[in-house]
Amino acid sequence: GNSVTQMEGPVTLSEEAFLTINCTYTATGYPSLFWYVQYPGEGLQLLLKATKADDKGSNKGFEATYRKETTSFHLEKGSVQVSDSAVYFCALRPPNNQGGKLIFGQGTELSVKP
Amino acid sequence: DAGVIQSPRHEVTEMGQEVTLRCKPISGHDYLFWYRQTMMRGLELLIYFNNNVPIDDSGMPEDRFSAKMPNASFSTLKIQPSEPRDSAVYFCASSFVGEKQYFGPGTRLTVT
Numbered sequence: 566g567n568s569v570t571q572m573e574g575p576v577t578l579s580e581e582a583f584l585t586i587n588c589t590y591t592a593t594g595y596p597s598l599f600w601y602v603q604y605p606g607e608g609l610q611l612l613l614k615a616t617k618a619d620d621k622g623s624n625k626g627f628e629a630t631y632r633k634e635t636t637s638f639h640l641e642k643g644s645v646q647v648s649d650s651a652v653y654f655c656a657l658r659p660p661n662n663q664g665g666k667l668i669f670g671q672g673t674e675l676s677v678k679p
Numbered sequence: 680d681a682g683v684i685q686s687p688r689h690e691v692t693e694m695g696q697e698v699t700l701r702c703k704p705i706s707g708h709d710y711l712f713w714y715r716q717t718m719m720r721g722l723e724l725l726i727y728f729n730n731n732v733p734i735d736d737s738g739m740p741e742d743r744f745s746a747k748m749p750n751a752s753f754s755t756l757k758i759q760p761s762e763p764r765d766s767a768v769y770f771c772a773s774s775f776v777g778e779k780q781y782f783g784p785g786t787r788l789t790v791t
Contacts (some may be wrong), residue, residue: 608683608770608782609722654722665710665774666735671721 567592567659571670574652578645578677586640586673588629588655596657598631598638599667603652612640612653645677657666681705683770683783691789697759702775703752705742713746713756716744722770728754733748761790 572587575627576616590596597616601609613622618633655670684703692698704711714726726736731748739746743762748754756767758765770781 606784608772608784609780610782611779614779656774665776665780666712666724666727667780669722669724 567596567657569655569668569670571653571655571673574672574674576673576675578675580647580677580679581644582677584640584642584645584649584675586653586655588638588640588670590636590638590655590657592636592657592659594660595633596659598629599656599658600627600629600638600640601654601656601669603654603672605651606662609654619655635638645675647677647679649660650677683771683773685769685783685786687786688784689789690789691791692761693791694717694762696790697757698761698765698790700756700769700771700788702754702755702756702771702783704771705781706752708773708775708781709720710752710774710776711748711754711782712756712772712774713738714782714787715767716770717767725756757787761788763790766790770791 568591570589590629599610599614602612603609613624615622615631621630629638629640652672654672656667686701709730713725716722725738726746728748746756766789768785770782770785772782774780
């Protein structure tokens, strides 16, 4: 079946540190991959996406590369800010899925200290 | 433009009572999703609609839960009777042709 596994949180970093949040997936075929972010008290919002192998999604200084060979989609940022504190969700959309149904990972909480 | 609107934002009710959560999707979107978020189970898809028709309700936990979408601009998620284990944050999301999902702010439900 389709599933997403993320590294467990919480992750605590100092401002300007390098961030990596690991995400691996299981799927048949070639799913689309997403990172969503949830700020405190809000709903999720799309951060970035990649739809095929070797694609790199990027937004707001965050990047993730679709790695088919390792079935991974790790999220990275070179220098985090306090405002990046949030919960980050990795998700996949199964191939040939007409409805846009997403499979989410369990979420990773990031806390950035000044 | 207004995003996805959910009401109420917070709901506290007693076990056994009926609870109705409401959602107004973004105008023009043709998919609507209901999710539940808890610490124990994370984010779970309960049901989703396409053009007001339920497509997949395999995530609905049991018969106490029901969802309707009478028109393109309104959906409800009903729990009857409610139980303490239903306490969670419920999100509604909408999308156009199954692309990027836009989430509402959520309804925090507490069942005592």
